[in-house]
Amino acid sequence: MTSESDRSRRDVLILGAATALVGAGLAGPAAAELKTVVYNNSGGASADAARAAWGGLMRDRASSNLLVTAPASVARLKAMIQARNVEWDVAELVSQEHKQAIRESMLQKLDLSVIDLSHTPDDCKDEYSVVYALYSTAMAYSSKIAAAKRPGSWAEFWDVAKFPGRRALRNHPVDNLEFALLADGVPKDKIYPIDFDRAFASLDRIKKHIAVWWRDGSQPAQMLIDGEVDFTSGWHGRFFALAQKGETGFGVQWNQAMLKRSWVGVPQGAKNPREAMQLISFMIDPTASAKYAEGIGYICCDARANNHLPENVRPWVMSNPAIAELTVSANEQWWLDNGELAQRKWNDWIVT
């Protein structure tokens, strides 16, 4: 032991206090002369794409700076509304979340004098929200696997003897219950309502062959590049963004990808509702939406947007007819009604 008996405990306490005083990151938005309109979305590549596609329009036509925050969270929106301090002007609401938000009166009605919905198909809009991004949960494979050894359907993904390799799926019931039924031979128009027993029986067969149950959207592409897994499910925008950067370590299988829709709405209590409505009008504008697609591969429901796409982006958007005929549409209403039960069954299943 040290013989310096004057060594005070205060030193130790100071160290302890330093230990406690961490993580107090300070970040404040820079002051701006323009109004600041806050758009909350999923972050990552989609935030960059949003700034590139709509930032200029917001500055020129709405005299506003576009501030993009993340992640998309209907839970945070609920908390902000309860606290009467709504920071977001436009909120991204993925799949059935927009129905959840509407059910709990979190959204304002869309201002149709600002937003032109006449070219948006009926299943992509309602009184409170509109689809701004079609995306998919698709199967992807490592380029190291020979073409003949890449699964072409979920039944083949389930077939570990014929298609050997390390596999990953998302740790979540959404999409996986559908994939399990497709693997079990259910036709794509007969998936809903989902038969839980059949879906979990099918999942039981693949369970021990799944090396990784991913949780974060950035994982699938990264795991393929790192060689951690050979086949995985994943959100196609993440694959698109990396492929655009010249990454060639993986490829995407569009067959039986789940077609999903992401919505936007203006929260109750938003500070700049007028500018928020303008932003939404840009988000479903054909030209601006095509520009957004260049960054992330997601596009709005207005078919005219396809005409503005560069050649290298066209093979990546869900409104491309060649892809659309391969995908399976997710049923948001079923998930709204059964999501909680599905999650509980999934939790009980995944832990054992």
Place this chain on the structure above:
Amino acid sequence: MVRRWFWIPGLGFLVLFFLLPVGAFLLQSVLDPGPTFMHFERLFEGRAFWVSLGNTFRISITVTLICAVIGFLIALRIATLQRPYANALLVLIVMTVWISLLVRNYAWMVLLGREGIISTSLVALGIFERKTSLLFNEAAVVLGMVHVLIPYMIIPTYAAVQAIDPALLRACDSLGARPAQVFSRVLLPLSLPGLATGCLLVFTLSLGFYVTPAILGGRGQTTLTMLMEIEVNEQLNWGFAAAHAAVLIAITAVLFFAYRSKFGMDRLWGQEL
């Protein structure tokens, strides 16, 4: 009389920014949507809860034990150093806490992955037949958590160890005690309060860990906090999430009071040992 009111701001802060919000959240477990025990009934009948509770405790106990052994050895070693060296080492140890948890956990993903340096080296050395992922299992989670939590063990343990009167050790020597006896009859008993504080800190922090088991673990490492995250962020079922939290806090509180009755509260604040 300064001493009469000096605790008021601290207490006020605690009540306002800790007790009230936590209390309001926990109350949702019995008041959401109306007075109900539904959330607890559902919690206790699901398999996920019991399995994750078991996972949470198994991982926390393993991490605490490993931290205790390693932390104690490090504290002993530092205490024998000259003061400038000891200070430098302690600063280094505390500085690791400044590095983001995410960064440190992702670093392990790089190291332990199938194409990572550990796997490829073991193949090159002929120990592994083929490249193997060392991720997504309990060992990876424990490793990641020990890495993050060890400072919380070293600091209080070191405080206890360095306070041991060196005269005692000289006395041991002159009376002919063997090293094992010095350790078991003098060093360990006198370090125990600091070690116990470290264990309490590490164990309670482990119970609430989310990121490390989520990114380094597999489905066998599903913890209570992961279930809560789903209920809060995705299901918007805050009453059910609050029921999870209430159980975890209740268990932590029991341990805390057990500690207090055994060692006394002042140890935790670092007053005279």
